[in-house]
Amino acid sequence: MPNMSPYKVKIPEQPPEIRNKNFLEVSLGYTCEMAKEEAQRCLQCKTKPCMAGCPVNVKIPDFILHIACGEFEKAYEIINETNRLPAICGRVCPQESQCEKFCVRGVKGEPVGIGRLERFAADWYMSNRSPKAENIHRTQTKVAVIGSGPAGLTCAGDLAGMGYDVTIFEAFHTPGGVLMYGIPEFRLPKDLVQKEIENLKQLGVKINTNMVIGKVFSLEELQQEGYQAIFIGSGAGLPNFMGIPGENLNGVYSSNEFLTRINLMKAYRFPQYDTPVRVGRNVAVIGGGNVAMDAARSAKRLGAEKVYIVYRRSEKELPARLEEVHHAREEGIIFKLLTNPTQILGTEDGWVQGMECVEMELGEPDKSGRRRPIEKKNSKHVLDVDIVIIAIGQSPNPLIKSTTQNLDTYDWGGIIAEEATGATSIPGIYAGGDAVTGAATVILAMGSGKNAAKAIDQYLKRQGYY
Amino acid sequence: MYKIIKKETLSPSVKLMKIEAAFIARKAEPGQFIILRVSEKGERIPLTIADYDRAEGTVTIIFQEVGKTTKELGKMEEGQELLDFVGPLGTASHFENIKKAAVIGGGLGTAIAYPQAKKLHNLGIEVHSVIGFRNKDLIILENEMSKVSNKLIVATDDGSNGIKGFVTDELKKLIEQGNTYDLVIAIGPLIMMKAVCILTKQYDIKTIVSMNPVMIDGTGMCGGCRVTVGGNTKFACVDGPDFDGHEVDFDEAIRRQMMYKSFEKQALEDHACRLGGASNA
Ligand SMILES: Cc1cc2nc3c(=O)[nH]c(=O)nc-3n(C[C@H](O)[C@H](O)[C@H](O)COP(=O)(O)OP(=O)(O)OC[C@H]3O[C@@H](n4cnc5c(N)ncnc54)[C@H](O)[C@@H]3O)c2cc1C
Ligand SMILES: Cc1cc2nc3c(=O)[nH]c(=O)nc-3n(C[C@H](O)[C@H](O)[C@H](O)COP(=O)(O)OP(=O)(O)OC[C@H]3O[C@@H](n4cnc5c(N)ncnc54)[C@H](O)[C@@H]3O)c2cc1C
Ligand code: SF4
Ligand code: SF4
């Protein structure tokens, strides 16, 4: 008999007034009993509408059924067939616009907590089982993967699983991409990401860190080194600025810089770690996506008194995951919606001392279908802040494009690649993730890595390399 | 890992190290830099590639011990290994249609200018170098610079080596003596580069400076290294570090360098405390 409660089983969380002072994970995850109870809310729909919402087609009702029966290992194995990083996706997927959006339980009440259950199965497996050594037929064929974000990791894992000799080249000193330097510890513990990466190494994936492709090797040189195929998963790392006066004042950060200092370089543990970050008294974060929420909540945790999210559209258009917006509010982040910055004001010696903003109202829908914000007359006002963090999006880094002849890209920098395969304009070179789509999501990046792995396998077999 | 093959002390606070890094040595060009990390909890810091040996697979760095990381680095010995060493980063210098150039090095800037002077010299360009230091104990790379320069002037602020004065005064003298330079390369403290640019602007001589803002990734990802050049925001790690000195907003760069002053002091003091603690124990 299914559990007909209209609400998800509540997930234990650190209380807001405590967690907004530490970097420990906000959500503590379900216990076995809670997971079983939530799993029983699933109606096991024959048509599996939820699956259509998952970019990697996790067999959702199947794995949930096993959780309901207490067969957690089996549940994990089912998820793992299509998703190599379930502990991560369960935590960061925007479920409300993917799998859970299509869940029939969502029609009257809350959808089944698919993400939470996925996370539960993955966490359970990690703490109760060690990864099985897979018996794989190995080939000598070498494949290079550029970048170790979710796209690169997935592609590398799948190819290694097929027996290829895969090497990841990563620019930073630690693999993981945005999972390591962007998304904060309190949302995605870094130990967990590293464990997932360890699992890939077990599969035979080699990871060369400190390798900026385009600088230390060009793609052509990698081919000369014997890599028969290349996957580019270099992400969208180039920070956008607004182009308003005052952006180069001391105290203005890109979200990338702010979050990298904190996550990758562990500035929140300064001075045990050497890299500092300046947080100030009052902080304005410009933008309304996950990145903005992460920056704001990090600033709060580092002791800022007032932290504002400054976003030019309304609540409804906030692109962040619902859960993050909700958590941010609980933690005391102040939302200045329909507000647009026009200028950052500075002291004589070059430090931020305020941000001039105007209020906006929503006009006609624009090309993206969202209503275009327009400025309200006489609405100019100044926010009293001493740190400004700009989180208005990122574009692909031009480094690889500029050092690779014949690699076609869009004007905005994205690599042009076939959607189903990731094939670029150069035979044997594939691309996926944010490098192709611009800033998107972890699961889409993984999906593209997966598709590219399949296509690379077929390509190599066609070339007679297997 | 990146092994220290050779270590030399050039002046009391300036050290040279040759590091094993074959891939980087193969691609390095003058004007480029590396980013290194000494230890797991350490900061990433940028240092110029002072020299490289492609056959031997080594990269030479020269650094001044100014803060925590450079002091820790200075304590490392031959045979030990650095945790991270990434490069070659930044845009290499390009010299076209130049017959005669002046290279100005201020203090440690001399180490950053040296590979450029060497490249100019190897291209057959006439090189006049002026290097300046606070006093004679701080002079570095005098021999190396003299080997790649047709004329070398070593100035000290206090005259302790004979020639007293600032590098700008010496450059001005050279220009007024009738030397016509197609290019001036000025590398040193921001104040010095600014002063050289003000001077060369008067004579309308193209001047290249090397900017050294705080950096993290060195690949264009954080935007922390932004400088304003010709009214546009540039990222020094990818668009530079060399820029047209007449276009650089030095005053902004000087202000931006102050951003982490108080933290740097704390890191260093804590470091000293811990060392002190250890020796007391
Ligand atoms: C702060 C933040 C929060 C986010 N929150 C969420 C969320 O909650 N849910 C969600 O689904 N998505 C979220 N996203 C988006 C998501 O993280 C990205 O869409 C995803 O990581 C893209 O994966 P990727 O593999 O394409 O690239 P990345 O994760 O960006 O990885 C690219 C990797 O390539 C490396 N690289 C780049 N250039 C080179 C080169 N030339 N040579 C070698 N290596 C190179 C980079 O160092 C990096 O490690 C967030 C993003 C950020 C920044
Ligand atoms: C492209 C580039 C090339 C460089 N090449 C060299 C080189 O060849 N040799 C060398 O000795 N130094 C070089 N520097 C400067 C070097 O990076 C800094 O001295 C180093 O980061 C200081 O680290 P620290 O922890 O020892 O000192 P900190 O305690 O961090 O700082 C001590 C002092 O150094 C200054 N400083 C801090 N960071 C930088 C920085 N990134 N650039 C300049 N000054 C800084 C601070 O203002 C402070 O006064 C270069 C910098 C850049 C950006
Ligand atoms: S991978 Fe993401 S979208 Fe797919 S089922 Fe899991 S949480 Fe939902
Ligand atoms: S739509 Fe919802 S209830 Fe139906 S199978 Fe999927 S998760 Fe279960």
Ligand code: FES
């Ligand atoms: S150092 Fe990060 S963009 Fe230049």
